Amino acid sequence: MTDLTRLTIAQARQKLRAKEITSSELTGAYLAAIERANPELNAYVVVTDEKARAMAKASDERLAKGEARALEGIPLGIKDLFATEGIHTQACSYVLDGFRPRYESTVSANLWADGAVMLGKLNMDEFAMGSSNETSYYGPAINPWRRSRATTSVMPTTHAGEAGFVSAGGVKTERQLDNQRLVPGGSSGGSATAVSAWLCAAATATDTGGSIRQPAALTGTVGIKPTYGRCSRWGIVAFASSLDQAGPIARDVRDAAIMLKSMASVDPKDTTSVDRPVPDYELAIGRSIKGMRIGIPREYRVEGMPEEIEALWQQGIAWMKDAGAEIVDISLPHTKYALPAYYIVAPAEASSNLARYDGVRYGLRVPGKDIIDMYEKTRAAGFGREVKRRIMIGTYVLSAGYYDAYYLQAQKVRNLIKRDFEIVFADGIDAILTPATPSAAFGIADEDMANDPVKMYLNDVFTVTVNMAGLPGIAVPAGVDQKGLPLGLQLIGRPFDEETLFRAGAVIEQAAGRFEPERWW
Structure with a gap:
């Protein structure tokens, strides 16, 4: 019998509508797979077994009547950053211990409105702060790939x-x-692990500086960070409000297109969501890229970049040429300032957003001798080390005497980065091709990373510019390194032109083939 968990969304959708399988059977297969694998992979922090089966049963009733919606009966995982009504929502932080919201995030509500089934909440770096999923209160998610x-x-x-x-x-x-456990990337590490290990058909994720694209690249999956404002941020626990954006992680480019179509919408509850029609992204798959102008930014050849990353990039360029695209050397001169500017802007916004977690209204409360003491004890106990580090950095750069010197300067750099992209796109470039990550997945508790936070931050070196400029970016698996680990390429597009990214991403996928881990769990 076919392993139902190996079906893509497109394949499962076809079989469900043809009544070859039921959503209850598909959902049951995923729940069984989660039960077997989650003790090893730690992708889910909560499994909503009863809710999933009830949602699947309701989908089967609609399918029997021929009332199938866009994602009818498709089982999904939800990153723990998205509010889910009456269900554990803690951003994988102890400070939100026991929190179950009375409302649903707009993105997840859109998915349920399209008939999707909820399998559970997925592991992540605490408050989305991390590049390895090691800052989670629930322990790290484990990459299903091994060297x-x-x-x-x-x-x-x-x-x-x-x-x-x-x-x-x-x-x-x-x-x-090899037996060494590897990170799946972050902050959406649980989402990437669950998709790569066949523990959900696809997953929601968020991207503040690369948190969709980096874990997708490290797990052989596809992740797209849409244009800022394409998906509502309402009901998503905030990290850095001017940078955060929701998007999907999926098995292939077509599935990512199907997911984004359902996730995206304008939302009156989010003033940063943009009132623009949401295209049927799936229609972009398979369309020719002949005549498309693909930019290759010279500044992305960073010092110390491994030869295999450069070789992968050159292979991607060759695939684009073979498909009829024109390759154009371009310059994004302020790229070198993106990472330091990001690590001023993002912590500053995090410092402000996380001020609300004080033990008064919800989540953890540690008693104190007075209210100030209670605040201090609650935040000291509730936040992990990396979150505390970023709050301290953010508070410092916003403080009197340093606001002008750091935060305002970083915002000026951000505008220059955005302007670089505007100039390139105005010159007729349709998309930009770069590596997605500077390396393949590294080990859990890697000493170099653990002892030097800056080395961890450098994992975002190819991705942060996209968030700083509010642009869409997609990571597509394109090869493996010498130790058999997946590597990805990134495509960056014009604002609200995700369709071009799906078109070009499908070309890479077609040329590179599919990448799946060898099952050991």
């Missing part, structure tokens, strides 16, 4: 058909998996 190493052995004869490659000379080469 592999080549081993050779001399065989007396050629054994065609055995696992591994056997040369005519009788030398057999195999790849063996």
Whole structure:
């Protein structure tokens, strides 16, 4: 029997509408897979078993009547940053211990309105602050991919058909998996893990400086951060309000297009959401990119970039050329200032947004001798180390005497970064091709990363510019490194031109093929 969890959204949608399978069967298969795998992978912090089965049953009743909606009966995972009515919503932080909102985020409400089924809440870095999912109060999500190493052995004869490659000379080469646990990236690490390990058909995620695209690249999945304002932020726990944007992580480009169509909308409850028609993104898949002008920014060749990342980038350029696109060298001169500017703007906004968590209205409360003491004890106990670090940085750059020197200067740099992109796009560039990450997945509790936060922050070096400029960006799996780990390429587009990203992303996907981990869990 076909493993139902291996179906893409598009495949499952077809089978559901043809009544070859039911949503209850599909949902049951995912719940069983979660029960088996989650103790190893820690992708879900809450599994909503009863709710999922009830939603699936309701979808089956609608499907039986021929009333299928866009995502009817499709089981999804929801990042713990999205408010879900009556269900655990803690941004994977102890400070929100026990919080169950009385309202639903606009994005998740849109998905339920389109018939999707909720499997549970997904792990993430605390308050979306991290690039490895190691800052979660619930412990790290684990990447389903593992490093592999080549081993050779001399065989007396050629054994065609055995696992591994056997040369005519009788030398057999195999790849063996390493036991080291790897990070799935962050902050949407649980979302990326769940999608990559077949624990949901797709997942919601958020991206403040790369938190959709980086984990997608590290897990062989597709992640798109849409234009700022394309998806409502209402009901999403805020990190940095001028940078945060919701988007999907999915198995392939088509599934990401299907998901974004349902997630996006204008919302009167969010003044930053933009009142523009939401296209049927799926129609962009398969369209030619002949004549499209693809920019290659010279500033993205950063010092110390591994040769295999450069080789992957060159391969992506070749695929674009082969598909008929014109390759154009471009300059984004203020790129080198993006990461330091981001790590001033984002912590400043986080400092302001997280001031509300004081133990008074909801979540954790640690008693104190007076209200100030209660505030201090609650926040000291409730926030993790990385969140405290960013609150302190943010409070510092907003303080008297430093606001002009740091925060205002960072905002000026942000405007220059945005202007760089505007000039390039005004010159006829349709999309920009770059690497998605500076490396493949690294180990859990990696000493270099743990002892040097700046090295962790450098994981966002290729992604933060997109958030600073409010642009759309997509990460598509494009190859594997020498140890068999997935690597991704990033495409950056014009504001509200996600369709072009889906068109070009599908070209990369078609050329590179699909990447799936070897099941060990």
